[in-house]
């Protein structure tokens with residue numbers, strides 16, 4: 001199934017190019033009081049919401065997806081975890097280009113570990129990217145985004161996919177420069193998730209998904225998740241060996257080669273097989 005968030009806090013189910021408003025399925029959520037539980041409550045209660053949403057969708061009128069403004073499929077993720085340099089050819093291009101590495105230490109992922117992006121950087125496809133610090137080089141990075149479905153700590157590689165709720169297309173927008181990754185990649189709107197949350201059963205194995213990204217129609221990145229150095233099960237196991245994972249936590253799996261600068265006025269189209277295509281406008285902040 002494909003869950004969309006759109007407009008002003010609407011929840012939708014997407015089939016083909018049509019979205020059905022199933023917002024009232026959120027009425028099945030428990031009522032919460034401060035302090036709120038950790039994690040994203042839509043994902044934490046996805047099984048219940050899913051059943052209710054299906055029932056509501058049977059009676060709901062379809063609208064074209066193109067007629068709604070897509071928001072981030074996740075409203076309240078607890079953490080945005082990201083994998084640095086997780087495709088060999090991207091590691092090679094970064095090592096070869098000072099505009100990319102800026103004399104930062106370039107280590108392989110098994111030495112660097114993972115990093116966190118601020119949750120305040122998160123937007124949806126319809127929100128677009130607001131470029132800040134226009135004097136700095138800022139690049140697109142397409143990444144498969146993994147959405148965690150259940151609380152997990154020290155999950156094994158073999159069990160890892162059982163804690164995955166679904167997937168999104170992700171953009172890890174990155175200012176190039178000497179600063180920490182968490183700083184350069186956490187500007188408002190520099191994490192884009194979309195177009196929908198696609199449940200794991202619909203995607204199947206995440207290990208052989210074609211992905212590609214165009215800017216203004218020009219192909220910039222094309223690869224397959226089979227080329228990931230650490231695949232999805234390894235990343236979930238690795239992340240959960242350091243962090244407790246909570247429902248709604250996101251793991252951005254890393255970008256392949258072909259990263260390049262974006263500018264106000266550009267239109268990014270990012271596609272991952274069986275997950276979807278999102279179109280994202282770039283503007284000046």
Ligand code: MN
Pocket residue numbers: 082083084141143172254255
């Ligand atoms: Mn990245």
